[in-house]
Amino acid sequence: MLKDIASFITGSARIAFKGGRNFYIWIGFLAIICIWGFTAWWTQFEGGLITTNMRDQVSWAFYIGNFTFLVGVAAAAVMLVIPAYIYNWKPIKEIAIFGELLAVSAIVMSMLFVFVDVGRPDRVWHLMPFVGSINLPSSLLGWDVMVLNAYLALNLVIVIHLLYTGFHERPYNRSFVVPLLLLSIPAAIGIHTVTAFIYAGTAARPFWNSAILAPRFLASAFCSGPAVLLILFQILQRTTKIKIKDEAIWKIAELMAYAMFLNLFLFGAEIFREYYSNTHHLIHTQYLYSGVHGHDALVPFAWASLIFSVIAFLLFLIPATRTNLVTLNIGCVLIFAGVYIEKGMALVIPGMTPDTLGEFYEYVPTLSEVRVGAGIFAVGFLVFTLLCKIAIPILQEADSTKTP
């Protein structure tokens, strides 16, 4: 047993770091971005969050927006797990593990974004149950820490088990993995719901204080996460021997079209309520889409996000463009960008602009914030690349033994 574990670890490490020239260029590129981000974070750590453009008026911004977006990406793994394991749809079942790998990478990134946002990173252990003093049940951030860690653990266990058994060419233990996969479905919905509740429960910020915020979060997550996977699947189709059927890609794209419809519908419902009732609370939405008193930093972002989302929806809705790889990929990039801008810039910042006493402080991220953010994304891509690198040969072998 110990020998098996040791050979799995050394074997995977060997697979993970062995590759062609392009692989090393990619890894080298990510490593440089990591260092670029880390040095910015180090300056921030020494000098304080003054290196960001956050201030008392807009006290959460780019970091927390990215955190929110990435929780959504992580939650989107269920878009593969549900068709694969609930409906037992074979073509997706074989590739569902990539959803889990993406979830692991996205959770790592989202946690890093919280870590760089806190003023006292030396004290984050205060959040640990028993060791620290986590404020449950009343703090939503407390709950979020719990569910995010649980979801990370769940996905890690599933992934490691699948890879470990695959590595040793044994069948995986169905009665162990399937219940965990089924558990990951409510857990995925849970992480994004709890994250939405952090905002939705804030009565002081009318822009966030909406009952449909959690459904909106889920709908947008089920657009952005699978977009990454669709592109990954095409890369794998071309560069590896893993059999990914086109019909699996079309099916995921079809499911994404439903999610995109819901996302736009819920958005429209929110917009109707805001503009028709036309209360003082409308000012945040106005700031976002048209600017108020010449404060209009977010207007281009807001419209870009909306236009991207609408075009992507149309591309995914029409079967001809959904099954055409060029238009499909354009749609994937647009929806990913649309949701990224929406969660990253158009959720947190307008919620705090104007502030609770009516002051306009216009926030745009500093270069330092962008560098830290890029560094975290590089870490995430690095984790995802290495995990995929380990998974690919194992899955390839499983494929070739199954179809002699």
Next chain:
Amino acid sequence: MSEKSIDRRTLMISAGLTTMAGISAAASGKSAGWMERLLKRRFVELSDARREEILAELEETCRKKFGRDDITVTDTPAMDGVEFAYGLDLSRCVGCRRCVYACVHENNQSRDPQIHWIRVLEMKKEHGIDLAESNIYYDPEEVPEPDSFYVPVACQQCRKPACTKVCPVKATWQEPDGIVVIDSDWCIGCRCCMSACPYGARHFNWTEPTIATDEINPDTHVFGNRPRPKGVVEKCTFCIQRTRKGRYPACVEICPVGARKFGNLLDEAGEMRYLMREKRVFVLKEELNTRPRFYYFYAT
């Protein structure tokens, strides 16, 4: 090192860690070992003996940092039968901001960058009270301007504080006398409380706060005006270091027009009860059900 001085929760964490703490403490011969220091608990959970030690350490650190040997850090508790409340007469306030700076000096707020616990909102008479039309950066030759009135806002010391509820690590809470305080040795700087506060009353140390040595107020309370580090949140505590010793908050004392009232809500014959009986009071954002202990009124 005695068993007693290791607080209860530290012992619970793990036998291994505490043994190491014990060994390291014994080896260094100091009262608190590095492990115990690392795994220190929230101040309110500590034994009396350990609190004394922490206060002494805090005094020592502050004295060294600012080169002043007169700095004291106390943990004066709430008085029995006292619930503090505040009254602000909007018809008197002239918008001079003396309260803002008296507060800065009394409570050792950072001078660079500036942190103000009180924000005075200038409102236009034609709009009435309307936060969306307010301005905190007014700077005329002379106040009050004839078309304006002024609404100072600081922590409203809510009975149902939105800020303490959201804190993920129990670093902020409401004291028995109604004052909402922060343990700045425990705050992780996540700023959930700042998102939750409807009154913009919480302020963050975006960098290391700076105060000139001769401007330090040496009389400090552990949950109030003792100098804060960077990366934590701070707020008005009704001058906890003064009011728990029976004095008025600095803003009440400085106000040149007597617009600021303060007292014990439980004292029938007191200032606050008189005010609420004789005048008509209101609170900010009553629809949020935070139930502030900070009352506004128009005396004339």
